[in-house]
Each structure stands twice: as C-alpha cells, then as structure tokens.
Amino acid sequence: MAPELLTPLDLAFWNIESSGHPLHMGGLVVFDADTPDAARRAAGLLKARAARIPGLNTRIRPVLLPLGGAARHVAPGYDPSDHVHLTEPVRDFHVAAGALMQQPLERGRPPWAAHVLPAAEGTSFAVLFTFHHAHADGMRAASYVLSLLDPAAVDGALAPAGVAPRPQEAGSALRLPDPRELPGLVRDAVADAGQALSIGSAMARAAWGVRSSPALTSRATGARRADGAVVDLRDVHRVREATGGTVNDVLLAVVAGGLRRWLDKRGDGSDGVQPRALVPVSLRDPNEPGAAGNRLSGYLIRLPVDQAEPLARLHAVREAMERNKQAGPAGGPGAAALLADAIPPLGHRFGGGLIARSGRLFYDLLISSVPLRGAHGLTLADSPVREAYPLAPLAPGQSLAVGITTYEDRVCYGLLADAVAVPDLDVLARSIVEEAAELVAVCTS
Structure with a gap:
C-alpha cells in the first residue's frame, strides 16, 4: 500500500491533540452474551479479523514534503494483539468507557483500539472501539466496526472498510506530491x-x-x-x-x-x-x-x-x-x-x-x-x-x-x-x- 498524504482536516485533528487532551472518537457496542465465555471469544475474533482489514494496519508519520505534512504508512510489524484488549469484568459499561476514552492512543502505532468489556454478571459484554479522528471519520469508523463483526450479520450494511479505490478515483490529495507541484x-x-x-x-x-x-x-x-x-x-x-x-x-x-x-x-x-x-x-x-x-x-x-x-x-x-x-x-x-x-x-x-x-x-x-x-x-x-x-x-x-x-x-x-x-x-x-x-x-x- 502506497503512503496516503493526510488531508488538511486530518492534519488538524492530528496536531491539535495533546497528551492531556486526546482527540479520538469511540463507539460503545453492547452485546447480549450467548455464553459465559462470549467476551473472550469476541476478543479472539477481533484480533483475527483485524489482521485482514486494510487500513487498520496504517500509522501516521511525518513527511518531508509538503513541509509539516504527514501520511499514512503501513506499520512494520503490525500486530492486532497490540490493539485488542480483554479487560477484567466491569459493572458499568459507560463508566469503563469514560475512563478508557481519556487515555490517548499510542501515536507510534496504528491509532485504533478495541477494548472488550465483560459484564460482571456474565450475561452481556461490550466493546469500546476507538479511532483517532485523523485516522477515520464517523462513517469510515462505522465501516471498520461493521467489518469486524460476524460476516453474516453485516449483509446489506456498509461495505467493508479499506475497499481499494478504482483507478479513476485515486485523487492527487492522497498521494505524496512531487516537488515540482509546489x-x-x-x-x-x-x-x-x-x-x-x-x-x-x-x-x-x-x-x-x-x-x-x-x-x-x-x-x-x-x-x-x-x-x-x-x-x-x-x-x-x-x-x-x-x-x-x-x-x-x-x-x-x-x-x-x-x-x-x-x-x-x-x-x-x-x-x-x-x-x-x-x-x-x-x-x-x-x-x-x-x-x-x-x-x-x-x-x-x-x-x-x-x-x-x-x-x-x-x-x-x-x-x-x-x-x-x-x-x-x-x-x-x-x-x-x-x-x-x-x-x-x-x-x-x-x-x-x-x-x-x-x-x-x-x-x-x-x-x-x-x-x-x-x-x-x-x-x-x-x-x-x-x-x-x-x-x-x-x-x-x-x-x-x-x-x-x-x-x-x-x-x-x-x-x-x-x-x-x-x-x-x-x-x-x-x-x-x-x-x-x-x-x-x-x-x-
């Protein structure tokens, strides 16, 4: 996958974040557990599926041109296990999500995570998906999430994330510029x-x-x-x-x-x-x-x-x-x-x-x-x-x-x-x- 230059709006989201003020979006999805070990099985499935979804393996790195710019590159040694986390049982999904939302995503890795939250009573679990806003807008984040769910369930929903554009759709805004274009x-x-x-x-x-x-x-x-x-x-x-x-x-x-x-x-x-x-x-x-x-x-x-x-x-x-x-x-x-x-x-x-x-x-x-x-x-x-x-x-x-x-x-x-x-x-x-x-x-x- 060739590097994709960040758009100005992507750059804005990437640069206004600080360690004390994270700027990622989240999606808290609550499930009725079919078995007591459903959360553990869900974490395993998320790791396996995340390895196959284009786009989830890219990180954001600075580029020489344009000055101050950045691009998405495939992260070397990408391992979905670094992004999918099974937590201890929780009593309140929203309370747990709030605490996790204040933790910045690691900027040296692909900026996304999935926290699997088993309920203390064992009859449900939740997954908090987080994506940096420079990595995905709301529709693209939803596409990623749907691609991670059970395949038969997403028929007729959004198309899988990371679909390669047709040649005529590959715009110049998504490639690194030639210095002669400055x-x-x-x-x-x-x-x-x-x-x-x-x-x-x-x-x-x-x-x-x-x-x-x-x-x-x-x-x-x-x-x-x-x-x-x-x-x-x-x-x-x-x-x-x-x-x-x-x-x-x-x-x-x-x-x-x-x-x-x-x-x-x-x-x-x-x-x-x-x-x-x-x-x-x-x-x-x-x-x-x-x-x-x-x-x-x-x-x-x-x-x-x-x-x-x-x-x-x-x-x-x-x-x-x-x-x-x-x-x-x-x-x-x-x-x-x-x-x-x-x-x-x-x-x-x-x-x-x-x-x-x-x-x-x-x-x-x-x-x-x-x-x-x-x-x-x-x-x-x-x-x-x-x-x-x-x-x-x-x-x-x-x-x-x-x-x-x-x-x-x-x-x-x-x-x-x-x-x-x-x-x-x-x-x-x-x-x-x-x-x-x-x-x-x-x-x-």
Whole structure:
C-alpha cells in the first residue's frame, strides 16, 4: 500500500491533540452474551479479523514534503494483539468507557483500539472501539466496526472498510506530491483562503450575542465521563409524522429539551440560553465508506434551550436546519471544517494549539450523527448487538459532545463529557429520555 498524504482536516485533528487532551472518537457496542465465555471469544475474533482489514494496519508519520505534512504508512510489524484488549469484568459499561476514552492512543502505532468489556454478571459484554479522528471519520469508523463483526450479520450494511479505490478515483490529495507541484499547491491554498475568510466571517456573525452556559464550556482537563440514553425509534417517527420535518430535526430537538431539563435541575437555569451546536455533515459518498481521509463540513445551529414548550423547540430546530440546508454544507456559518483547507501543513504543525482553542469561539458543543445504513441483526461471536453508542471527541474548552445513531428500533445517544465540568452526566442522560417521552405525549394527546 502506497503512503496516503493526510488531508488538511486530518492534519488538524492530528496536531491539535495533546497528551492531556486526546482527540479520538469511540463507539460503545453492547452485546447480549450467548455464553459465559462470549467476551473472550469476541476478543479472539477481533484480533483475527483485524489482521485482514486494510487500513487498520496504517500509522501516521511525518513527511518531508509538503513541509509539516504527514501520511499514512503501513506499520512494520503490525500486530492486532497490540490493539485488542480483554479487560477484567466491569459493572458499568459507560463508566469503563469514560475512563478508557481519556487515555490517548499510542501515536507510534496504528491509532485504533478495541477494548472488550465483560459484564460482571456474565450475561452481556461490550466493546469500546476507538479511532483517532485523523485516522477515520464517523462513517469510515462505522465501516471498520461493521467489518469486524460476524460476516453474516453485516449483509446489506456498509461495505467493508479499506475497499481499494478504482483507478479513476485515486485523487492527487492522497498521494505524496512531487516537488515540482509546489507552486500549484501554493496557488490552490491562496484560492482556498478566500473561501475560508468568507466562512470565518459568517461563523463570527453567528457567534455574536449568544448566551451559552458555563456547564458547556470549561477549561480542558482531559478527564472523561461517558453515559448513554436510549429512545424508541418508533416514538421518534410518531413525532415526525405529527409535526412534519425530518427525523433528525426531532433528534436535535430532544437534545435541546434534554439540555434545558438538565440545566434547570443542576441549578444553572435555562433562561436565555441558546448554545451553538456544530452538527457535522459528511461529504463522503455513501457508496465509498472505505475511502481515506476526513470528508466533513457541518451545520451550525443555536439550540432553543430557552424555549419552554417542546413543540416550540422542535419548530425552532426545524427552521434553523432548513436555513442551513438552503446554504448547503460547503457555505454558511457551519462550514467550520472547511477552514482547515486554507491552512498550510506547516501551520497545522506549529499552530495546532491555537487552532484547538479557537473552536470554542464558534460553537459550544458537538452533535454528531453516525448512520448505520441497512445494519440489522448484528452479532459478534454469535452474540447479538443490543445497543450502539457513538462517542464524539471533545474539542479543548468544551465540556460535552453528543453522538447519535439508530439501530433497529432504538435511537442511542452517546454522551461524552469533561468529567470535572460535568460530574452529573447521568442526569443529562435521564433528561433526554424524559424529553423524548414528553414530545410523544404532546404529539399523541
């Protein structure tokens, strides 16, 4: 496999990480154990399958050109046993996941891991998959996970990760440049800067005059806490059918209402609070989930936490998302990820800390949806998947990230928070469930 040059956005994710502030995403997948030794068998299967999946064997190393750049190389002596870990039995999967999410991935190796967590009672187990954001975006990470599950269970789901591109798809952005191409690369960077300035101006206007909450912005500590909430997907569809809009509008409105309940319960108050949420939008072709590199833009939305009525919150979310969709993912105040394209690799290398801290100027929390298109009946070691919680990375200075995925008849909200700023993450998880129930009651009464 030839080295693949990291895109500017990949470089940004790679360079803003520090030893005290890891920047990897996670996926906590919970299984009903078919036998008491299911977790041990699952760990063995993961090691065997990881050896055969292209892409999992690559690490990230600096390159000479372009200056400050980096590329994915096949790691010599790659051994999946270094990445798959069977832990001692745990009593709470979310607590264990939070502790593991605060441990940085080893940068000298392929930046991924799978922690197999047997339950203390022996009737279930979980696997926490972690991938550095420079190694995979949400769709590619989901592709890796599905490729590691039992083969018969992933029919009709995402294609296996690491699918080799057809010759006509091999873009110049994924190969090491020839020194003679540098003048052209400079011209391209100058052209991209104009678009970046326009996007940055729109983001600055969107950030002006917004009240957030101290619970959502804090000094980064690196400590992590994880939790999750499950909502019935059939209830979400009932709300959508009664009110119009999209399923995603309902899911975002549930987050807004959950935040309102949580802030009021902890005594912070929700009056006038409209936190800015960045909602990533994948620019990846769904038919090519194994393509390398992050391909993201995003929508910026003010969550109507200050709205007292559930339906008013839902209508406000729908209107805001409609405005974003009209602007498109490549423009408007939410296209934050595209700013990375205008920064040269050397700027990412030496300005990572400044870039990391600038994120809090534009948004207060991340809400990321990770689709599992067509996935159903998933198993590992013949143990069926019960729940799947995506855990989005926390940017420095932000206290909460929300991941959302749907699996069969369940919507799983994965919550990752700064453990110091948000010691009551379980209260937010319960508040999300309560908000969903109230929305259903209002729409069906």
